[in-house]
Amino acid sequence: MHLFSSAGNADDAGPWDPPRPWWRGWRGVTALVAVLALLGGGLYALLKPPGTGCATGVAQRGPDHSCAGLTDGGFAFTADLAPLSTLIRTENQRVLDTAAKPGGAPWVSVVYLLPMVPGEDSTNTADSIRHxxxxxxxxxxxxNHTHSQGDSPQIRLLLANPGGSDEQRTYALTQIEAQRTAQHIVAVAGLGTSTAATRASILRLTQENIAAFGSVxxxxxxxxxxxxxxxxxxxxxxAVAAAAFLAKATxxxxxxxxEDRRAGDLYxxxxxxxxxxxxxxxxxxxxxxxYDSSKSDVSTYFTKQMANVCLDQPDVVFFAGRGVDLPRFLAPLAQRNCAAQKPLTVISxxxxxxxxxxxxxxxxKDALRLGKIRLLYTALAHPDAWTESPQSYSPTAIAPFLGGGEFVTAFPHESLADGQAIMGHDAVLTAVTAIRAAASGGDQVSGSxxxxxxTALNGAGTVPGASGLISLDKHGNPVNKAIPIVELTPDGQxxxxxxxxxxxxxxxxQT
Known part of the structure; x- marks a missing residue:
């Protein structure tokens, strides 16, 4: 008797086929596709060029790949500017929300154009930019919140960073031009410092009928x-004010x-x-x-020149250079061999x-203390001037910077000593004055x-700025503007x- 039936007898069965591997079926194809997708994605992430977008209207440009362009405050160009950018964006959004309501006020935008990331060769500091x-x-x-300059149109403040290269500047200006209709851009303020690049920016914008209001x-x-x-x-x-002061004081x-002979520095x-x-x-x-601040070994050059300073025996040095170069000049000046014999005034x-x-x-500070040096300069604005010559300033104009004013309320720990906040305020104030004068006809305001x-910002149209009266001549310059003579003391005051x-x-x- 057979132990197994014919159906189960191994000797009677056909050839045996092993089970088909899972990876040769549809599951394997699916897994392979998934693996290749992951590998491909990782490879693309490694090999793709870095992103150049920072935010809408802002992109990385130039050799340092910093973010240049135009923002309503939703993007902060530096971490230092983040809290301020939030305040500006909040106010900008409030203007839009108010305008959207029935009977809401019309609005326009003023762009504040300023290099906002201090570079290695920058003449501005992070503090001065923020101020x-x-x-x-x-x-x-x-x-927007008081009636000292009227109340319509409301003002949105956009921020534009032209960076430090031609590519960055071109991108920022292109963004301003592209957004001028959608954002109702009628003016640009600030503009940076007196350089050939600043001049080129001004010419481009004004030729597009966008009014320009320089701060410093x-x-x-x-x-x-x-x-x-x-x-x-x-x-x-x-220069005339400095010469007049010297004539009285010395x-x-x-x-x-x-003198700094750096090419392109008009200042x-x-x-x-x-x-x-x-x-x-x-x-x-x-x-x-x-000297040429764009070259190397500037400090060495000044050190070599100190023997001539002693030979010339000046009473005063007029330093026609940037503030960032003063340490490189004052340090060797304090070490001049004739320092013990004759005190020296440096004015800039x-x-x-x-x-x-x-x-x-x-x-x-060490140079001033050890080298018998007094450092003076002609400031654009300084809060002490309000008490030194109170008749030269409007109480209404300086009120935002005194106790209870908006500047002190919003920025209680910030300093006014460098004058930058006052000048930034007055540039926008002057723009607002011109904008609201243009709006008196009731039509939508344009840059033109x-x-x-x-040309109406003089006489009865003079702007009472916190830095003094701003009465403009036919060349676009303030007439007989107040100029504080300021001293930086050895203790840093x-x-x-x-x-x-x-x-x-x-x-x-007085008003």
């Missing part, structure tokens, strides 16, 4: 650009001129030229000390306000309308010692 934007925001808030640009080469006005006195006025003083070149014209030629040492232009926030401030109003002007006496600002 200037805080002042601009204060003017926006005052325009002072070079005389920036006069007579149609559509541009500025709230800062030109270098010629600063009559007959022998002056050595130190330094025009400041030196104008001081040379303003000071008595017989009291100027014939050979100025020229408004950019010297940057030195207080520079990395070299300790070196500067605002440009038309610029900044004090106003006098208030001057082109004529020596600024007009009364």
């Amino acid at each position: 200037e934007l805080e002042g601009a925001y204060t003017a926006q808030w005052e325009a 640009i002072t070079a005389d080469d920036l006069s007579d650009i149609p559509g541009l006005v500025r709230v800062a006195p030109p270098n010629a006025d600063e 009559p007959g003083a022998k002056v050595l001129l130190v 330094s070149s025009t400041l030196a030229d104008e001081f040379s014209k303003s000071y008595p030629a017989g009291q100027l040492i014939p050979e100025p000390m020229d 232009g408004d950019d010297a306000s940057q030195v207080e926030q520079s990395a070299g401030i300790d070196e500067v 309308d605002v440009m038309q109003m610029l 900044v004090n106003t010692v006098a208030v001057s002007s082109r004529t020596g006496t600024p007009p009364h600002g």
Whole structure:
């Protein structure tokens, strides 16, 4: 008897086929596709070019790949500017929300154009950039929440960073032009410092009928650009005010001129030229000390020149250079061999306000203390000037910066000593004044309308700025603007010692 039936007998069965591997079926195909997708995605992530977008209207450009472009405050160009950017965006959104309601007020946008990321060669510090934007925001808030400049249209404040390269600047300007209709852009304020790049930006914008309001640009080469006005006195006025102050404080003083010959820096070149014209030629040492801040070994050059300083024996040095270069000049000046015999006054232009926030401030304080040096400069604005010469300033204009004012409320721990917040405020204030004058006809305001109003900002249309009365001449410059003479002391304090002007006496600002 068989133990197994024929159906189950191994000897009677056909050839045996092993089970088909799972990976050869549909499951395997699916798994293979998934693996290849993961590998491909990882490879693409490794090999794809880095993203260039930072936010809508803002992108990485230029050799340093920093973010340039235009924002309503929703993007912060630096972490330092993040809290301020939030305030600006909140106010901008409030303007839009109010306008959307029945009977809501019309609005326009003012772009604040300013290099917002200080680079290695920047003449601005992070503090000065932040202060200037805080002042601009204060003017926006005052325009929208008080009635001192009327109340319509409401003002949105957009922020534009042109960076430090031509590629970044071109991208930012292109964004402004592309958004001018959608964002109702009628003016640009701020504009940065007096450089050839700033001039090129101004020309491009004003040719597009966008009015321009400079905050701290002072070079005389920036006069007579149609559509541009500025709230800062030109270098010629600063030079005359400095010369007038020296004539009173140090009559007959022998002056050595130190000049930066860096190409493209309109501030330094025009400041030196104008001081040379303003000071008595017989009291100027014939050979100025020229240097080029774009080259290396600037400190070494100044060190080598100290022997000539002792030979020339000046009473005063007029430093026609940027504030960031002052530490490199003052440190060797303090070590001059003749320091023990003769004290020396160094006086400079408004950019010297940057030195207080520079990395070299300790070196500067040491130089002032040890080298018998007194450091003065012609400031664009300083809060001490309000008490030094109260008749020169409008109480209404300075109110935002006093106790209970919007600046103090929003930024209680910030300093006004560098004048940047005051000048940023006055640039936007002047823009608002022109905008609301243009809006008096009741139609939608355009940039061309605002440009038309610029020549009316004098006489009865004079703008009472916190930095002094802003009465514009036909060249776009403020007439006889108040100019504080400021001293930086060895302990780092900044004090106003006098208030001057082109004529020596600024007009009364009481209103």
